[in-house]
Amino acid sequence: MRVKCNACGGVYDDVLPDGLQYFHRCPPLSVAELKQAISDGRLQLPPAHQALVDAATSYDAANPPKPDQAPRLEQVLATFVVERKGARNENVVAPTARDQPAAIAAEGAGVTTLDASATPAVPVLRG
Amino acid sequence: MPASDATTLLQTRFAAPALQYLRADDNLRVTTYNALASVIVTVRARVLTADGTIEDVNDTQTPNTDRTAKTSITRTSAGWLLGGQVFVSSAAPLIGQTYVVVEIVRGESTAAIALQVLASGYVTSKQPLPFPMPMPESSLDGPGALRSIAGTTPAAGAEISETVPTGARWELLAFAALLTTAVAAANRIVQLTLDDGAAVYGRFSNQQNQAASLAWNYSWGEGLPLLNSGGLLVVHGTLPVNNGLGSGHRIRTSTTAIQAADQWSAVQYLVREFLEGA
Numbered sequence: 331m332r333v334k335c336n337a338c339g340g341v342y343d344d345v346l347p348d349g350l351q352y353f354h355r356c357p358p359l360s361v362a363e364l365k366q367a368i369s370d371g372r373l374q375l376p377p378a379h380q381a382l383v384d385a386a387t388s389y390d391a392a393n394p395p396k397p398d399q400a401p402r403l404e405q406v407l408a409t410f411v412v413e414r415k416g417a418r419n420e421n422v423v424a425p426t427a428r429d430q431p432a433a434i435a436a437e438g439a440g441v442t443t444l445d446a447s448a449t450p451a452v453p454v455l456r457g
Numbered sequence: 458m459p460a461s462d463a464t465t466l467l468q469t470r471f472a473a474p475a476l477q478y479l480r481a482d483d484n485l486r487v488t489t490y491n492a493l494a495s496v497i498v499t500v501r502a503r504v505l506t507a508d509g510t511i512e513d514v515n516d517t518q519t520p521n522t523d524r525t526a527k528t529s530i531t532r533t534s535a536g537w538l539l540g541g542q543v544f545v546s547s548a549a550p551l552i553g554q555t556y557v558v559v560e561i562v563r564g565e566s567t568a569a570i571a572l573q574v575l576a577s578g579y580v581t582s583k584q585p586l587p588f589p590m591p592m593p594e595s596s597l598d599g600p601g602a603l604r605s606i607a608g609t610t611p612a613a614g615a616e617i618s619e620t621v622p623t624g625a626r627w628e629l630l631a632f633a634a635l636l637t638t639a640v641a642a643a644n645r646i647v648q649l650t651l652d653d654g655a656a657v658y659g660r661f662s663n664q665q666n667q668a669a670s671l672a673w674n675y676s677w678g679e680g681l682p683l684l685n686s687g688g689l690l691v692v693h694g695t696l697p698v699n700n701g702l703g704s705g706h707r708i709r710t711s712t713t714a715i716q717a718a719d720q721w722s723a724v725q726y727l728v729r730e731f732l733e734g735a
Contacts, residue, residue, distance in 0.1 A: 339612025346606060349548075350492050351522060354609055357618030357709060362717045398666055400646055400713045408648070408713045411655065421705065422523050422623045424735035428567055432525045432623075432735070 336439035356417040475537040490734040491520035502541025524624025544585035553602025601729040608724035614717040624735035632726040639718035654705040
């Protein structure tokens with residue numbers, strides 16, 4: 331069954347062609363998502379991370395990156411691991427006792443079932 | 458059988474017919490760790506009772522499919538356990554997908570006391586697990602199961618993140634994905650990162666700038682050199698040889714300057730999977 335995660339928008343099959351279950355876990359926020367969340371005020375960075383962001387922002391202002399260079403701020407944000415709200419983690423929690431049923435780690439925002447013939451996002455060059 | 462019967466039988470023979478003597482309250486316990494759907498394992502054994510009869514033991518179990526333990530107890534008569542086997546009687550798991558432990562236990566409830574491991578190892582429909590076996594196998598022994606996995610296609614502007622399932626251990630042999638960049642001008646630089654579920658312990662950059670409006674295939678592999686094949690739009694990166702990723706560890710992309718309309722897709726990777734059980 332093909333599903334779409336309501337938290338991260340990822341599309342996947344819950345059973346793979348080799349017959350094994352697939353256990354989805356939402357990715358942490360990407361740099362683009364981080365920047366958006368910070369600018370929207372939805373995300374408050376810990377003080378240590380905020381200090382790194384401030385330093386990188388000052389560095390970029392004083393040393394504008396060349397066309398083939400990534401801004402220092404982008405590089406710093408790429409090192410952060412910030413989990414998204416409502417993240418889903420389908421991996422099971424190991425039972426503490428023999429033969430106890432295993433529960434998934436986090437339901438999160440749930441999933442939406444897609445049409446069986448739906449394909450994952452097809453890359454299209456935008457321009 | 459009362460102990461006196463066993464003693465009498467022993468006194469009338471040169472040697473015990475087998476090393477494993479089962480009391481009336483001793484039984485066989487089969488514990489499975491399995492990843493494949495629709496698997497059924499069958500356990501069969503022969504027990505020589507004190508009156509000289511060979512009794513057959515025959516039982517089945519349907520393992521869990523999420524790599525968690527499933528146990529079943531098969532009742533046996535008192536006597537000498539001559540031998541037996543566990544085999545897959547439904548579905549076709551690979552070596553590395555169905556791991557079995559056979560024990561002698563005292564009692565037949567979930568609180569039965571484990572007394573002796575008779576055998577442990579992977580089973581398939583073609584390779585039964587005989588018992589008793591002199592050298593039980595660890596679930597980390599052997600070649601593991603090769604799996605080619607199609608990962609989650611993330612939303613636009615999001616990164617790839619794949620997780621080692623609970624109860625599994627992976628060796629990441631190869632990882633491929635396609636990054637299609639949007640029109641927004643920026644140089645995207647891609648890293649593949651490995652983490653333990655939270656903290657990153659490995660970053661493997663392809664060290665290439667991918668500009669706007671391009672579709673590049675990224676490929677990481679054990680022992681691959683760094684390479685950008687230009688016109689073919691293929692970028693190679695390297696992975697540690699003989700790497701090992703435990704349950705909950707993640708394989709992620711981290712793309713510097715990724716834009717909201719950039720799209721990762723065609724996520725496909727090859728792993729060697731072992732069961733650690735949960």
